[in-house]
Amino acid sequence: MDNFSYCTPTRYIFGRDTEKETGRLTAETGCRRVMIVSGGSSARKSGLLDRVTASLDEAGISYVELTGIKPNPTDDRVYEGIDLARREGVDGLLAVGGGSVIDTAKAIAGGVPYDGDFWDFWAGKAIMKEALPVGVVLTIPAAGSEGSGNSVITKLDGMHKISLRTDFALRPKFAVLNPELTFTLPPEQTAAGVADMMAHILERYFSPTEEVETTDRISEGLLMAIMEEAPKVMAAPDDYQARANIMWAGTMAHNGVCGCGRREDWTSHGLEHVLSAVYGVTHGAGLAVVFPAWMTFMASHRPEKVAQLGRRIFGVTAAGDKEAALKTVDSLRAFFKSIGLPLTLGELGIGNPDFAMLTRKFHEDKGTPFGPYFPLHPVDTEAVYRLML
Amino acid sequence: MDNFSYCTPTRYIFGRDTEKETGRLTAETGCRRVMIVSGGSSARKSGLLDRVTASLDEAGISYVELTGIKPNPTDDRVYEGIDLARREGVDGLLAVGGGSVIDTAKAIAGGVPYDGDFWDFWAGKAIMKEALPVGVVLTIPAAGSEGSGNSVITKLDGMHKISLRTDFALRPKFAVLNPELTFTLPPEQTAAGVADMMAHILERYFSPTEEVETTDRISEGLLMAIMEEAPKVMAAPDDYQARANIMWAGTMAHNGVCGCGRREDWTSHGLEHVLSAVYGVTHGAGLAVVFPAWMTFMASHRPEKVAQLGRRIFGVTAAGDKEAALKTVDSLRAFFKSIGLPLTLGELGIGNPDFAMLTRKFHEDKGTPFGPYFPLHPVDTEAVYRLML
Numbered sequence: 001m002d003n004f005s006y007c008t009p010t011r012y013i014f015g016r017d018t019e020k021e022t023g024r025l026t027a028e029t030g031c032r033r034v035m036i037v038s039g040g041s042s043a044r045k046s047g048l049l050d051r052v053t054a055s056l057d058e059a060g061i062s063y064v065e066l067t068g069i070k071p072n073p074t075d076d077r078v079y080e081g082i083d084l085a086r087r088e089g090v091d092g093l094l095a096v097g098g099g100s101v102i103d104t105a106k107a108i109a110g111g112v113p114y115d116g117d118f119w120d121f122w123a124g125k126a127i128m129k130e131a132l133p134v135g136v137v138l139t140i141p142a143a144g145s146e147g148s149g150n151s152v153i154t155k156l157d158g159m160h161k162i163s164l165r166t167d168f169a170l171r172p173k174f175a176v177l178n179p180e181l182t183f184t185l186p187p188e189q190t191a192a193g194v195a196d197m198m199a200h201i202l203e204r205y206f207s208p209t210e211e212v213e214t215t216d217r218i219s220e221g222l223l224m225a226i227m228e229e230a231p232k233v234m235a236a237p238d239d240y241q242a243r244a245n246i247m248w249a250g251t252m253a254h255n256g257v258c259g260c261g262r263r264e265d266w267t268s269h270g271l272e273h274v275l276s277a278v279y280g281v282t283h284g285a286g287l288a289v290v291f292p293a294w295m296t297f298m299a300s301h302r303p304e305k306v307a308q309l310g311r312r313i314f315g316v317t318a319a320g321d322k323e324a325a326l327k328t329v330d331s332l333r334a335f336f337k338s339i340g341l342p343l344t345l346g347e348l349g350i351g352n353p354d355f356a357m358l359t360r361k362f363h364e365d366k367g368t369p370f371g372p373y374f375p376l377h378p379v380d381t382e383a384v385y386r387l388m389l
Numbered sequence: 390m391d392n393f394s395y396c397t398p399t400r401y402i403f404g405r406d407t408e409k410e411t412g413r414l415t416a417e418t419g420c421r422r423v424m425i426v427s428g429g430s431s432a433r434k435s436g437l438l439d440r441v442t443a444s445l446d447e448a449g450i451s452y453v454e455l456t457g458i459k460p461n462p463t464d465d466r467v468y469e470g471i472d473l474a475r476r477e478g479v480d481g482l483l484a485v486g487g488g489s490v491i492d493t494a495k496a497i498a499g500g501v502p503y504d505g506d507f508w509d510f511w512a513g514k515a516i517m518k519e520a521l522p523v524g525v526v527l528t529i530p531a532a533g534s535e536g537s538g539n540s541v542i543t544k545l546d547g548m549h550k551i552s553l554r555t556d557f558a559l560r561p562k563f564a565v566l567n568p569e570l571t572f573t574l575p576p577e578q579t580a581a582g583v584a585d586m587m588a589h590i591l592e593r594y595f596s597p598t599e600e601v602e603t604t605d606r607i608s609e610g611l612l613m614a615i616m617e618e619a620p621k622v623m624a625a626p627d628d629y630q631a632r633a634n635i636m637w638a639g640t641m642a643h644n645g646v647c648g649c650g651r652r653e654d655w656t657s658h659g660l661e662h663v664l665s666a667v668y669g670v671t672h673g674a675g676l677a678v679v680f681p682a683w684m685t686f687m688a689s690h691r692p693e694k695v696a697q698l699g700r701r702i703f704g705v706t707a708a709g710d711k712e713a714a715l716k717t718v719d720s721l722r723a724f725f726k727s728i729g730l731p732l733t734l735g736e737l738g739i740g741n742p743d744f745a746m747l748t749r750k751f752h753e754d755k756g757t758p759f760g761p762y763f764p765l766h767p768v769d770t771e772a773v774y775r776l777m778l
Contacts, residue, residue, distance in 0.1 A: 001404075001629075001630055001633040001634065001637075002404065003403060003404025003405060003407065004401075004403050004404065005400065005401065005402050005403070006400070006401045006403070007398065007399070007400035007401065008397060008398075009396065009397075009398040010396070011394065011395075011396035012393075012394065012395045012396065012649075013394050014392060014393050014394070014395070014649070014650065015390075015391065015392025015393060016392060018392065210630075211630035211631075211633075211634070212634070213614045213617050213618055213634045214611065214614040214615075214618075214634045214635075214637045214638045214641070215637070216614070217610030217611060217613050217614040217617075218607055218610045218611065218614075218641070219610075220610055221606030221607045221608075221609055221610030222603065222606060222607065224606050225602045225603040225605070225606040225607075226603075228602050228606075229602055229603075241390055241599075241600035242600075244390040244600075244650070245390065245600070245601070245602045245603045248390075248603045248604075248649065248650065249603045252603070252607070252646075257641075257646070260401075260403070260637065261403065261633070261637065
């Protein structure tokens with residue numbers, strides 16, 4: 001177990017009708033004029049945005065809107081938001097949506113008080129010390145951004161998808177989590193969200209740090225809960241209890257508790273970010289393809305943690321670690337398949353992948369070698385990509 | 390799953406040598422003059438208090454001391470501390486010790502800015518809105534007070550041991566968690582701490598709220614981690630990794646995450662608080678006697694959650710819930726026995742228990758009936774106490 005510092009100050013307001021508390025919660029952060037950031041038209045059509053703005057009106061908080069944020073959010077909308085925020089004198093951000101909306105709101109929040117180019121933080125040229133307060137009304141349980149200090153933005157120039165992690169600056173002040181808001185998510189988006197939250201746990205689980213039993217067991221518990229509840233929401237999208245368990249697990253998957261006391265991996269996210277940036281695939285669906293491939297590679301190179309996972313959450317009984325690891329991959333793939341997720345690049349719609357280019361872009365983003373659990377050199381990286389066929 | 394609001398803003402600084410950061414952390418809370426609250430002489434003898442005060446000196450923070458806080462802390466020391474704090478103009482509390490020290494520091498922190506009698510909050514006559522900032526350097530992983538908003542104080546007049554729970558006011562601003570500080574704990578104190586943290590999880594696990602799979606799985610994971618690591622620390626008190634896992638599990642056991650989305654029980658703590666107040670037994674040792682007795686009673690009255698626990702963490706295979714619940718109790722008792730904990734009132738040193746008086750005091754403290762998971766009337770309560778023979 002490594003030394004660590006951990007603080008998750010986000011206030012979670014969880015349950016039915018909680019979006020009606022948005023105004024009060026925003027007022028408690030000290031904001032008087034916020035920018036509401038949202039995605040497509042569903043939050044408008046469902047009446048959610050009306051309920052949120054009514055709650056802001058009641059609390060005497062004015063607002064401007066930035067709408068139409070798309071999946072895999074890009075830097076152009078961040079620049080636009082920063083300009084708008086400065087022009088309109090907003091003192092806080094309110095994200096109503098999923099990870100892309102939240103990450104865009106966070107990037108704007110960090111960019112407004114900064115004199116330079118906001119991308120400096122993502123490029124590693126500056127360290128974010130302050131940001132406008134961010135509140136969240138979550139509509140898609142997946143990215144975990146509602147409880148994290150992270151923000152993933154894609155720079156259009158070069159299509160580099162980069163994740164910034166801050167300790168505090170970008171942690172939302174509050175997150176409204178109403179499982180009812182997720183009833184209308186299409187099945188493929190629900191399933192992709194499940195893969196995304198499981199990946200957030202697995203990226204931390206596959207750690208080179210040993211003797212982290214407490215954090216391991218929390219992580220395994222969350223994975224088991226997600227796999228127990230996911231088939232229920234696929235079968236009945238309005239199963240409140242199953243939606244609620246999934247939503248809360250998605251937040252816990254990424255608020256940092258699964259990383260306490262250990263170095264994290266994040267190789268599979270890096271591999272997937274390249275797929276998303278180049279081929280525009282859905283992040284969660286991409287992860288369902290990437291993670292089992294990476295784990296298969298690890299069965300031959302560092303199987304022990306993959307084997308432990310399978311023994312503890314899938315009841316794998318194989319004695320040898322390599323065999324156990326391969327059986328773990330089979331079980332994980334069977335689960336992903338059962339909720340309709342793709343298992344291959346072909347099923348992702350990538351017919352003729354350019355492995356050399358994918359490998360080059362991965363190492364451009366992450367350096368060479370990359371992989372805390374097991375360092376990948378380009379020859380390894382290409383082998384992992386080929387295991388996705 | 391119930392609606393809930395959850396926020397755990399305490400900053401955890403975990404690992405070797407972290408007590409040297411106490412000065413910096415205290416300064417970051419805005420304090421300039423603190424009261425150091427401590428227990429017996431061990432923190433002085435070990436050099437810990439010297440390291441802490443050197444760190445405060447470096448950060449330019451002055452201090453006064455309140456020492457000699459005893460287990461099952463009493464209101465007289467709180468009154469003394471409030472007087473001293475006001476006279477000396479301290480603006481924060483720094484607890485260096487375990488649960489009793491932290492709870493005393495918290496009670497002083499809440500009492501200083503309050504015009505009336507601090508006990509009003511514990512008696513339910515007033516709601517605590519503010520408190521001086523509290524920092525913690527933890528030396529005993531058990532009570533979980535370093536991450537909770539709670540404080541348990543015993544009123545000498547009547548020996549009523551009452552737990553106050555606040556959402557925010559009493560949550561420590563920071564908690565320094567260095568597992569090395571726990572190497573010198575005597576075995577019986579280590580074991581009692583283990584029982585205490587397991588009880589904090591079980592009090593939340595035994596909930597009348599159904600369909601809380603995510604919180605259930607986190608709770609089961611923590612229990613499994615504790616039971617995996619506890620024998621290691623009993624065998625080798627300076628096993629850093631095992632001490633570290635136990636310490637972190639003890640904090641997570643009581644910072645609220647195991648209660649998210651459900652009503653909690655807390656009957657066994659109530660039963661034990663009476664034993665502690667009347668017979669002066671160690672809280673954790675008392676819980677090792679109380680909890681299996683309460684669970685045995687539940688095997689006949691509401692077995693399902695006890696059975697689930699056993700099936701998931703002890704591998705109990707019995708088909709019927711009652712039989713499974715009884716086997717769960719056997720397994721839990723066997724674990725407690727393996728780390729040297731008492732299993733009966735006799736082993737606690739209570740030779741001739743006055744069951745009627747214990748029952749009367751329990752219901753005086755908690756009302757009648759009491760028990761969210763299964764309501765106990767006096768006849769039930771006495772039956773549970775008799776199961777401790």
